[in-house]
Amino acid sequence: MNFLDHLMKTFFLTLFFLINSYVFYGQNMTKPNQMKTDKDWKEILSPEAYHILREKGTERAFTGKYDKHFEKGVYVCAGCSMELFDSSSKFNSHCGWPSFDSSLKEKVNELKDTSHGMIRVEIVCSNCGGHLGHVFPDGPTQTGLRYCVNSLSLDFKEE
Numbered sequence: 454m455n456f457l458d459h460l461m462k463t464f465f466l467t468l469f470f471l472i473n474s475y476v477f478y479g480q481n482m483t484k485p486n487q488m489k490t491d492k493d494w495k496e497i498l499s500p501e502a503y504h505i506l507r508e509k510g511t512e513r514a515f516t517g518k519y520d521k522h523f524e525k526g527v528y529v530c531a532g533c534s535m536e537l538f539d540s541s542s543k544f545n546s547h548c549g550w551p552s553f554d555s556s557l558k559e560k561v562n563e564l565k566d567t568s569h570g571m572i573r574v575e576i577v578c579s580n581c582g583g584h585l586g587h588v589f590p591d592g593p594t595q596t597g598l599r600y601c602v603n604s605l606s607l608d609f610k611e612e
Contacts, residue, residue, distance in 0.1 A: 489581075498532065505605045506532045506583035509568075509575070514549025517604025522551070525612040531605065533581040537561055538602070540612070544594065550586065551602045554594040561600070563588060576600060 489497075494507050504510035519528070528538040528551070537560050538553045546552035559579060566575035566587065576585045585606045592599035 494532070499605075502531050502605045505603045506530075506581075509584040510603075511586075512550075512603045512605050517550060519551040519602075519604040519607055519609065520549060521545070522609065524609070527557075527610045527612075528553075528602075528607045529610055530578040530581060530583055530585075531608050532583040533578060534608070535560055535578055535580040536610075537578065537585070537607070538600070544592075546593075546599055546601070548599075548601060551604055551607065552592075553600040553602065554592045554596045554598055556600060561585065576602070578606075 491507065495503055498506060501512070505512060523540070523543060523545075525540050527536045527540065528543075529536050536557055538556055542553045542555045544552055544554060556576070561576050562579045562582075564575045564577060566573045573587045573589075576588050577583060578585060583606060584603075586600065586602040589599045589601060590597055
């Protein structure tokens with residue numbers, strides 16, 4: 454293989470990689486959510502949302518914009534826009550955080566949380582791993598569940 458052949462092969466392999474990266478990662482070639490660094494997340498999220506989604510923080514009760522929000526639509530992850538909860542599953546639990554009796558199928562993962570001297574079930578976005586809140590077995594509906602979610606971990610898409 455001469456130098457020109459090697460150069461052409463390298464060029465086409467690079468071009469192939471770039472085109473596939475463009476298709477795989479999207480038009481702006483951003484990193485997939487699971488590959489983002491803390492620096493990437495800090496550039497994307499507000500300091501408050503970063504604290505909730507990436508550091509597993511909790512907003513103060515009754516301060517979130519979605520606590521008493523009952524419009525029709527879908528609640529999405531504030532970190533990656535993955536659809537998480539349908540508005541039809543939202544109810545007023547009077548706990549100070551948005552509450553849902555179910556999540557959209559396979560969109561929310563549950564993890565054991567033993568922080569703060571308690572055993573709870575943490576809920577995270579299945580796409581980006583962002584902390585959403587916790588799920589409790591004390592819901593008033595047929596599911597018996599109460600997904601207690603930080604407003605700052607959510608955005609809303611109106612129907």
